[in-house]
Amino acid sequence: MFKYTVASDAATQQVGAAVGRLVQPGSVIFLQGDLGAGKTTFTKGLASALGIQQYVKSPTFTLIREYTAGRIPLYHMDVYRLENGGGDELGLEEYFNGDGVSVVEWPQFIEDEWPTEYLQIMINKSATNDEQRELVFQPHGQRYEALVTQLAQML
Template identity: 85%
Template sequence: MFEYTVASDAATQKVGAALGQLVQPGSVIFLQGDLGAGKTTFTKGLAAALGIQQYVKSPTFTLIREYTSGRLPLYHMDVYRLENGGGDELGLEEYFNGAGVSVVEWPQFIEDEWPDDYLQIEIKKVATNDQQRQLLFHPQGQRYEQLVAQLAQAL
């Protein structure tokens, strides 16, 4: 596990951008955190590093937003609405095994669909400072352990 603290939304985006420089085709990133923790803010930074110039917004009502104009396609998912199941009907494995980067908000609702290897990032608000966030990186699998090591070095 790697832990990193940021003091602003801009800093959250910078960490997302640093990760965006390192991701490869088929990368799967799970973002966990309360409402307003900064999951979409993190994704905006990652998207910018991929060269995506479109405005990135939460896919809460559409479930999946596809951005294909960057170095790699970005599949931004918000599966909060699948709290009662239904992820198997979306064909998520096609995204997870595809040529793009999958970023999933609220992944606990599709846990049965998780691939064997992934990077889980917990974003937690720091109680003493409304802008500060603690980012906890939990790599699953050698590929993501190496990715997190590279990220730690870059930060």
């Protein structure tokens, strides 16, 4: 586990970009945190590091947004609306085992669909500073342990 504190949205995007430089095809990242914690902000930074020029916005109503014009495709998912089930109908396994990077917001709602290896990132808002966030990186699998080790050295 690795913890890192940021003091602004720009810093959150910079950490996302650092992760974006380290991911490989087939990477799965689960983002957890309250509404407004910075999950999409983090994803914007990751997308920029992948060379994605499109505007990245939360896929709350579409569930999945695909950005394919970068060095690795980005599959940005917001599964909050699946709180009562239904993730098995989306073909998530194809995304998780595919050629892109899957970033999933609110992954607890599709826990039955999780792969065995992934990077879980908890974004916690500060109780005393509206801009400050603590990012907690929890790797699951050797690939993600190596990624987090590299990330810790970069930041």
